[in-house]
Amino acid sequence: xxxxxxxxxxxxxxxxxxxxxxxxxxxxxxxxxxxxxxxxxxxxxxxxxxxxxxxxxxxxxxxxxxxxxxxxxxxxxxxxxxxxxxxxxxxxxxxxxxxxxxxxxxxxxxxxxxxxxxxxxxxxxxxxxxxxxxxxxxxxxxxxxxxxxxxxxxxxxxxxxxxxxxxxxxxxxxxxxxxxxxxxxxxxxxxxxxxxxxxxxxxxxxxxxxxxxxx
Amino acid sequence: xxxxxxxxxxxxxxxxxxxxxxxxxxxxxxxxxxxxxxxxxxxxxxxxxxxxxxxxxxxxxxxxxxxxxxxxxxxxxxxxxxxxxxxxxxxxxxxxxxxxxxxxxxxxxxxxxxxxxxxxxxxxxxxxxxxxxxxxxxxxxxxxxxxxxxxxxxxxxxxxxxxxxxxxxxxxxxxxxxxxxxxxxxxxxxxxxxxxxxxxxxxxxxxxxxxxxxxxxxxxxxxxxxxxxxxxxxxxxxxxxxxxxxxxxxxxxxxxxxxxxxxxxxxxxxxxxxxxxxxxxxxxx
Ligand code: FES
Ligand SMILES: [Fe+2]
Numbered sequence: 488x489x490x491x492x493x494x495x496x497x498x499x500x501x502x503x504x505x506x507x508x509x510x511x512x513x514x515x516x517x518x519x520x521x522x523x524x525x526x527x528x529x530x531x532x533x534x535x536x537x538x539x540x541x542x543x544x545x546x547x548x549x550x551x552x553x554x555x556x557x558x559x560x561x562x563x564x565x566x567x568x569x570x571x572x573x574x575x576x577x578x579x580x581x582x583x584x585x586x587x588x589x590x591x592x593x594x595x596x597x598x599x600x601x602x603x604x605x606x607x608x609x610x611x612x613x614x615x616x617x618x619x620x621x622x623x624x625x626x627x628x629x630x631x632x633x634x635x636x637x638x639x640x641x642x643x644x645x646x647x648x649x650x651x652x653x654x655x656x657x658x659x660x661x662x663x664x665x666x667x668x669x670x671x672x673x674x675x676x677x678x679x680x681x682x683x684x685x686x687x688x689x690x691x692x693x694x695x696x697x698x699x700x701x702x
Numbered sequence: 703x704x705x706x707x708x709x710x711x712x713x714x715x716x717x718x719x720x721x722x723x724x725x726x727x728x729x730x731x732x733x734x735x736x737x738x739x740x741x742x743x744x745x746x747x748x749x750x751x752x753x754x755x756x757x758x759x760x761x762x763x764x765x766x767x768x769x770x771x772x773x774x775x776x777x778x779x780x781x782x783x784x785x786x787x788x789x790x791x792x793x794x795x796x797x798x799x800x801x802x803x804x805x806x807x808x809x810x811x812x813x814x815x816x817x818x819x820x821x822x823x824x825x826x827x828x829x830x831x832x833x834x835x836x837x838x839x840x841x842x843x844x845x846x847x848x849x850x851x852x853x854x855x856x857x858x859x860x861x862x863x864x865x866x867x868x869x870x871x872x873x874x875x876x877x878x879x880x881x882x883x884x885x886x887x888x889x890x891x892x893x894x895x896x897x898x899x900x901x902x903x904x905x906x907x908x909x910x911x912x913x914x915x916x917x918x919x920x921x922x923x924x925x926x927x928x929x930x931x932x933x934x935x936x937x938x939x940x941x942x943x944x945x946x947x948x949x950x951x952x953x954x955x956x957x958x959x960x961x962x963x964x965x966x967x968x969x970x971x972x973x974x975x976x977x978x979x980x981x982x983x984x985x986x987x
Contacts, residue, residue, distance in 0.1 A: 497789050506708055522946070538946075539946045541958045542960075543809075543966075544946045544947065544957055545941060545946075546944040559819075560940075561941050562816050562819060563818065563819040563828070576832075577960065577961075691848055
């Protein structure tokens, strides 16, 4: 699966577990080498912005949330949920021009996962109904290698999602290509004991990391 | 192989190390502008610097540091007149390694607007973030960039501060990788402390920052002064290593300055006019 091939199946990509981004928190994520910041306002509105402040390029994921804005760590410029600039502290009397804004991406939350899309998609992200988010596991292999390993072991993937049954455990996984050499597996529990399930997921993670390159 | 160095950078003076860091007769290797150079100090304290192909390079010892050039400097190393004043103390702070363009480091040094957010409760407070209008000029006759009449409220302006003060600053960019500021001295507000920052640009995106202080304060122990400066610089490093791109874009559209960034705007314009490319972000054609 290359990102573009999977994008044809679903324009949505998983970038975080919803529990890892509570209200008032900003976290970094990468999709295919593009750095983004996933954050929620104090009231809990979810947003995904480019991880680069328009002012002097500081990564916004190093900033902090204050009320309904994301504050850049470098000079404290405040960015609203609509991407516009609310305040330039060095010039408190100056109204930031409406053209001044951070690029943002479509974001959605469903069944405990946070999804992002490059352009506004015509449909909702894949459903994981009834699942409980377990963990996000890093694998230092390309997404294509992991997709091939999953297909070989569990059968064809459904877009960026996979399903695995092992013993009494049923897992769902959503796959995030972080960059060319790194993939994030977002693991959800469909059935079974969570402590057993996390062991199963980690064993698969290790197998993926040892998987042969795709010929 | 890298591009040949542009004259504005090749023929300029660059800091190599602190003089005190060279042991007698032991050649020390340094990376400078993506080249290897070797420095040796003899028993009398004289320093020689050679390029990897054995060429003897120009050397100037000043402000506790060794400066050299990969080309032929058209003028002597920048002069700081205050160094001759008898009541000045020199303190050198050592090297801080930063994974960023040296030009980004200079720009950060020129920037007052970040004090309340990056150096909170030391060089600024969040309640007083305003940067009053100041003056900037490119002095083409001496080929330097200056920012003058800079004022900023500081709760703890220096290691010797007893309380907050409205600090007055003058910034001077003496060459693309050498910058200094003149700042109200807490012990004698009519005179100025001088803080210099010279950058060894090892690679376009890897820098070593050498700070030195020429202070009027004679009471504070040198270790306290150096520690104060280190604290400030380590706070800046978190920023510098997380700006994207790591290299400095010179195109006016690449980033969004505001009035407080007038010195940075002048610096970028001057770098562009001089044809500086080392450490500059070139957008893909
Ligand atoms: S870089 Fe973000 S406020 Fe300056
Ligand atoms: Fe700073």
